[in-house]
Amino acid sequence: xxxxxxxxxxxxxxxxxxxxxxxxxxxxxxxxxxxxxxxxxxxxxxxxxxxxxxxxxxxxxxxxxxxxxxxxxxxxxxxxxxxxxxxxxxxxxxxxxxxxxxxxxxxxxxxxxxxxxxxxxxxxxxxxxxxxxxxxxxxxxxxxxxxxxxxxxxxxxxxxxxxxxxxxxxxxxxxxxxxxxxxxxxxxxxxxxxxxxxxxxxxxxxxxxxxxxxxxxxxxxxxxxxxxxxxxxxxxxxxxxxxxxxxxxxxxxxxxxxxxx
Amino acid sequence: xxxxxxxxxxxxxxxxxxxxxxxxxxxxxxxxxxxxxxxxxxxxxxxxxxxxxxxxxxxxxxxxxxxxxxxxxxxxxxxxxxxxxxxxxxxxxxxxxxxxxxxxxxxxxxxxxxxxxxxxxxxxxxxxxxxxxxxxxxxxxxxxxxxxxxxxxxxxxxxxxxxxxxxxxxxxxxxxxxxxxxxxxxxxxxxxxxxxxxxxxxxxxxxxxxxxxxxxxxxxxxxxxxxxxxxxxxxxxxxxxxxxxxxxxxxxxxxxxxxxxxxxxxxxxxxxxxxxxxxxxxxxxxxxxxxxxxxxxxxxxxxxxxxxxxxxxxxxxxxxxxxxxxxxxxxxxxxxxxxxxxxxxxxxxxxxxxxxxxxxxxxxxxxxxxxxxxxxxxxxxxxxxxxxxxxxxxxxxxxxxxxxxxxxxxxxxxxxxxxxxxxxxxxxxxxxxxxxxxxxxxxxxxxxxxxxxxxxxx
Numbered sequence: 001x002x003x004x005x006x007x008x009x010x011x012x013x014x015x016x017x018x019x020x021x022x023x024x025x026x027x028x029x030x031x032x033x034x035x036x037x038x039x040x041x042x043x044x045x046x047x048x049x050x051x052x053x054x055x056x057x058x059x060x061x062x063x064x065x066x067x068x069x070x071x072x073x074x075x076x077x078x079x080x081x082x083x084x085x086x087x088x089x090x091x092x093x094x095x096x097x098x099x100x101x102x103x104x105x106x107x108x109x110x111x112x113x114x115x116x117x118x119x120x121x122x123x124x125x126x127x128x129x130x131x132x133x134x135x136x137x138x139x140x141x142x143x144x145x146x147x148x149x150x151x152x153x154x155x156x157x158x159x160x161x162x163x164x165x166x167x168x169x170x171x172x173x174x175x176x177x178x179x180x181x182x183x184x185x186x187x188x189x190x191x192x193x194x195x196x197x198x199x200x201x202x203x204x205x206x207x208x209x210x211x212x213x214x215x216x217x218x219x220x221x222x223x224x225x226x227x228x229x230x231x232x233x234x235x236x237x238x239x240x241x242x243x244x245x246x247x248x249x250x251x252x253x254x255x256x257x258x259x260x261x
Numbered sequence: 262x263x264x265x266x267x268x269x270x271x272x273x274x275x276x277x278x279x280x281x282x283x284x285x286x287x288x289x290x291x292x293x294x295x296x297x298x299x300x301x302x303x304x305x306x307x308x309x310x311x312x313x314x315x316x317x318x319x320x321x322x323x324x325x326x327x328x329x330x331x332x333x334x335x336x337x338x339x340x341x342x343x344x345x346x347x348x349x350x351x352x353x354x355x356x357x358x359x360x361x362x363x364x365x366x367x368x369x370x371x372x373x374x375x376x377x378x379x380x381x382x383x384x385x386x387x388x389x390x391x392x393x394x395x396x397x398x399x400x401x402x403x404x405x406x407x408x409x410x411x412x413x414x415x416x417x418x419x420x421x422x423x424x425x426x427x428x429x430x431x432x433x434x435x436x437x438x439x440x441x442x443x444x445x446x447x448x449x450x451x452x453x454x455x456x457x458x459x460x461x462x463x464x465x466x467x468x469x470x471x472x473x474x475x476x477x478x479x480x481x482x483x484x485x486x487x488x489x490x491x492x493x494x495x496x497x498x499x500x501x502x503x504x505x506x507x508x509x510x511x512x513x514x515x516x517x518x519x520x521x522x523x524x525x526x527x528x529x530x531x532x533x534x535x536x537x538x539x540x541x542x543x544x545x546x547x548x549x550x551x552x553x554x555x556x557x558x559x560x561x562x563x564x565x566x567x568x569x570x571x572x573x574x575x576x577x578x579x580x581x582x583x584x585x586x587x588x589x590x591x592x593x594x595x596x597x598x599x600x601x602x603x604x605x606x607x608x609x610x611x612x613x614x615x616x617x618x619x620x621x622x623x624x625x626x627x628x629x630x631x632x633x634x635x636x637x638x639x640x641x642x643x644x645x646x647x648x649x650x651x652x653x654x655x656x657x658x659x660x661x662x663x664x665x666x667x668x669x670x671x672x673x674x675x676x677x678x679x680x681x682x683x684x685x686x687x688x689x690x691x692x693x694x695x696x697x698x699x700x701x702x703x704x705x706x707x708x709x710x711x712x713x714x715x716x717x718x719x
Contacts, residue, residue, distance in 0.1 A: 032465045045468060048461040054468045057439070058455060058556075060432060061475055068476050072483065092497045099494055109487035116421040117483070119512050123572075124432055130543075130568050131436050133552040133561065140544035147540045154512060161510050168418075170498040175517065176509040179529025182716065190526050191717035219500060258554040260456040 044248055046256060053257035058132070062125035066153075067244065069118040073156075074237065076111040079104070084163070086229035088222045091165035115157050122153045134258035142250040145243055152240045159232035162225060170220045173228070177220065180211035187211060267408040267599070270341040274406070279334030281402045285395070286327040292391060293320040316388075323395075347406035348597070357595025363521075364702045366582055366593070367695075370574040377433075378566060381558065385437035393434070397427060407597045413585050417493040422511055422584055429577055433569075439556040453555035505589045505602060514583025515576050521591070522697045524708075524718045532690070539687040543568075546684045548675055571691060610707035617648045642712055649710035653719055656693075661685035 011017055012025070026035040036047045052058060083102065084094045098105035126146060129135060135143035162173045181187045185196060186209055193204040206218050216223030251257070296317035305314050330346060337344055359365045383389055401423070404410045414423055443453040496502075509517045519528035552561040586593050588600040618626045629641040643650065664685050665673035673681045700706040710719040 026465050029463070032463045035465055036463075042465070042469065045464045048463050049468060050459045051462045051467065052455045052457075052459045054462075054471065056471070057435065060435075061471075064472060064475060065479055068479055072480070095494060099491065106484075106487045109490070109492045110483050112492040113421070113486045113490070114483055116418075120421065120425050120428065124428065127429075127432060127572060131440075131565065132554060132556055134554065135544040136547065136550070136553040137544070143544050144541045147537060150540075151537055157512065158510060164494055165498045166493075167495040167498060167502065167504055168493055170500070171504050171507045172510050175507050176513055179516075179525050182525035183530050184526055187526070187530075189716050190530070191712075191715050194715065221500075259459065260453050260554045 044252075046252065049256065050259050053259050059257065060124060060128045062121045062128055066118055066121040066125055069114050069121060070240065070244065073111060073114050073118065076107045076114065077233065077237075079107050080111060081233060086163065086225050088165070088225065091163065091225060095164045095166070112160075115160060118153060119157055122150055126150060129258075132258055139250075139254045139258065142247060142254055145247050145250065149240060149243050149247060152236055152243065156232060156236050156240065159228040159236065162220070162228045163232065165225065173224070174220050177211055177214050180214050181206075181209065183210040268341070269406055269408050270344050270347055272338045272341055274411070275334050275338035275341055275344055278402055278405060279331055279338070281398070281405070282327055282331035282334055285398055285402070286324060286331050288398075289320060289324040289327060289395070293317050293324050296320050348403045353407060353595075353597035357598050360586065361593050361595035361598060363582070363593060363698070366586065367574070367578070367698060370578040371695075374570060374574045377437075378569075381437045382441060385434060385441050387438075390434045390438070393430070394427075397430070404596065409597050409599050412600070413596065417490055418511060419584055420490060422580065426577070426581070429573070433573070436556060437558065440558040443555055443557045444559040447557065447560065453557065455555040506587055506591055508583065508587070511580060511584050514587075515579035518579040518583045518587070519694060522694065522701060524716070526716065527719065532694075535687070535690050539690070542683055542687065546676070546680060546687075548680075567688070567691075575691075575694065610701070610705045612708045612711040613649045613652070613706060614645050614711060616704070616706075618645070642714060646710045646712060649708070649719065653709055657686065657689060660689055 022038050023034045024031050026032040033047050036042050036045055080098070083098060085091065095108065098108045129143065129146065158173070158176060162169045181189045183190045185192045186204060187193060188202075188204050188206045188209040188211075190204075190209075193202065193209070196203040206212065212218065214224075214227075215221075216227045297315070301316045302313040303316055305312055333346060359369070377384060384393070401414075405414070413419060439454070443455075446453060508514060516528060516533055519532060522528070523532070547561075547564055549561055549564065551557070552564075558565055582593075585596060588594040589602040589604070592604050592606050594600055594604070614626060618624055627641045627645045629638040633641070661682055665681060669681075669685070672684070676684060697706075697709075700709075708718045710717065712718065
C-alpha cells in the first residue's frame with residue numbers, strides 16, 4: 001500500500017502531470033476553486049453556485065442531458081461517417097451491414113435513439129425553462145437562442161431521417177418536404193407564385209422553388225441524399241455548436257441558473 | 262395451434278407481459294414498504310365499520326394481486342388459447358368508438374387538460390401521481406394483449422413516443438406538485454421554496470459530480486436501449502411504392518395533422534413559422550415580473566395555461582393522434598382497430614362561399630366569363646369569396662380591438678399598442694386551429710376562403 005501511494009505521488013510530482021494539471025488535486029477548498037478556473041472543460045461553470053439552482057427537482061437536468069446527447073451524437077455520428085457512403089448505390093446497404101455484420105454497428109442504434117431522446121429532452125428543457133419563468137428579464141435573448149436551437153435540433157433529426165435510404169426514410173422526407181412546395185410566393189404550388197413572372201414566364205417552377213432548393217431535385221433523389229448528408233453532418237452541427245456556445249455563455253452572463261430574485 | 266393470423270395472445274406475448282407485471286410488482290412493493298414506513302392511516306366509512314386502516318394495506322393488496330397475475334403469466338404462457346387475462350372485447354369496442362373520431366379525441370384531450378388545471382391540487386399529490394402512473398402502466402400492459410395495439414405501439418420508432426408520454430406526464434405532475442407548494446407559501450406570505458436555505462456551494466464537487474453521474478447514466482441508458490431495441494430499417498427506398506399512410510417523422514406529426522384542416526401553405530409553412538416566431542416573442546410579450554426563477558401557477562395562471570395548452574393537447578396530443586390513430590388514407594382508427602385500407606369515411610366538405618351563395622342566397626356563384634380580363638376575373642373571385650375574406654379580416658383586425666376593449670383591457674393597457682397587437686394576433690393564430698376544427702365538425706366546412714386559382718385557401 002505504501003509503495004502504491006508513493007507511485008501515485010511520483011506520478012503527481014512528475015513534470016508531465018504538472019504540465020497538464022497546473023494545480024494540486026481539488027481536495028481542499030482552495031484547489032476546488034482553482035480547478036474551476038484553470039480547467040478548460042470546467043471553466044464553463046462558475047466557481048460557486050446557489051444550491052437550490054442545481055437541485056435536480058428544479059432543473060430536471062434536461063439542458064445538460066441535451067448537451068450531452070449532442071456530444072454523444074457527434075461521437076457516434078463521426079464513427080458512422082467512417083463507414084457510411086451517401087450514395088444511392090451504398091447508403092441502404094451500408095446501414096444494412098451496420099445492422100447485420102459490422103463490429104460496433106450498434107453505434108447506429110445509439111445514434112438513432114439518441115436523436116429521438118434529444119428531441120424529447122430539448123422539449124422538456126424548454127418546458128422547464130418556461131414553467132420556472134426563466135425566460136424573463138434578463139434572460140429574454142437566451143430564450144430566443146434556445147428556440148433557434150430547438151429548430152436546429154428538429155432539422156438535425158429531420159435531415160438524418162433520410163440517410164438510411166429505406167422506405168421509412170424517403171417517404172417521411174417526401175411528406176415533410178412537400179410542404180415547401182406551398183411556400184407563399186416561393187413554392188410552385190404556393191399562393192402568389194404567379195406574381196413572380198417576367199414577360200409571361202414563371203420564375204417559380206417545380207425546378208426553381210423552395211422545395212427544389214431543399215431537395216436539389218424535383219423529388220427526393222440522390223441530390224437530396226447528398227444535400228441532407230452535408231446539412232446533417234457539417235452545416236447544422238456547426239451552426240448548432242456555435243449557438244450552443246453562445247447559449248452557455250449567455251447563461252453565465254445573464255446571471256447563471258435562474259433563481260428567485 | 263391458433264389459426265388466427267392476428268392472434269391477441271401468443272406464448273411469447275404472455276411471457277413478455279409477465280415481465281411488465283414484474284416491474285409493476287416491484288414498483289408497488291417498494292411503494293407499500295414506503296407507505297408502511299410512513300405509517301399513514303385513513304378512516305374507513307361508517308358503513309364498513311369505521312375505524313382506521315393503514316394505507317399500506319391497500320397497496321399491499323394491490324401488490325399481492327399483481328404478484329398473482331405475474332405468476333399466472335409466467336406459468337400459463339404455454340397455452341395462450343386458454344389464457345384468461347386480457348382486455349375484454351366490450352372495453353375495446355367502447356374505447357375505439359370514442360377515440361376513433363377526431364371530435365371525441367380532441368374533446369377528450371382538451372377536457373382532460375381543463376380537468377388537470379382545475380383539479381391540480383388533488384392530482385399533484387403523491388398518492389394521485391402514483392395512482393395515475395399505475396393506471397397508465399396497467400392500461401398499457403393490458404392493451405398489449407391486443408394484436409392491433411401491438412402493431413402500432415410496437416413499431417420501433419413509436420417506442421420513444423410511448424416513453425415520452427410517461428415522461429411528459431411525470432414532469433407536468435412534478436411542476437404542479439412544486440407550484441402548489443410554492444403557491445401555498447406565497448399565500449402565507451413566505452418566500453418560494455427555491456429561495457429558502459439557498460446557500461452558495463462550490464461547483465466542484467456539488468455540481469460536477471451530479472453531471473458526471475448523469476453522463477454515466479445517460480450513456481448506460483443509450484447502450485441498453487441500443488442493444489435491446491433495433492433501429493428500424495424497412496425495405497430499400499423506392500420512389501414508386503408509396504406507403505399508405507405516408508407519415509412525416511413523428512415530431513412533425515402535429516404539423517401533418519393540421520393538414521387535415523388547413524392547406525399546406527398554412528399548416529406547413531405559415532403556422533410553423535408563427536409557432537417559432539411566437540415562441541421567440543414570449544419573453545417580450547410577458548410583462549408579468551413575478552414567477553421568475555421558481556415554480557408557481559397562481560402568479561402566472563394565464564401564461565402557464567396558454568403554454569401548456571399549446572404543448573400538451575395541441576402539440577403532444579396531435580403527435581399521439583398522428584402516430585397512433587392515423588392509418589391508411591389518413592383515416593382515424595381506434596387503438597384496438599385493424600388498419601383496414603378499405604375503411605371508408607364520407608367526405609363532403611363545403612366551402613363557405615358555397616354555403617353563402619348557393620344555400621344562403623339561392624343564387625349561382627359569381628363566376629368570371631371566359632372572355633373576361635384579368636382584373637375582372639380577380640374581382641369576381643374576390644366577390645365570390647367576400648364572406649370568407651371579410652370574416653378572416655374581421656377575425657385578425659377587429660378581434661384584437663374587441664379583446665383590448667373587453668376582457669383583455671388590463672393587458673392592452675399594460676402592454677402598449679405594438680406589444681398587444683403581436684400578442685393578440687399570436688393568440689388568434691393559435692386559436693385558429695381549434696376554431697377550424699370546430700367549423701369542420703359542426704358544418705363540414707372546407708375552406709373559409711377558397712381561391713384554388715391562386716392556391717390561396719384558408
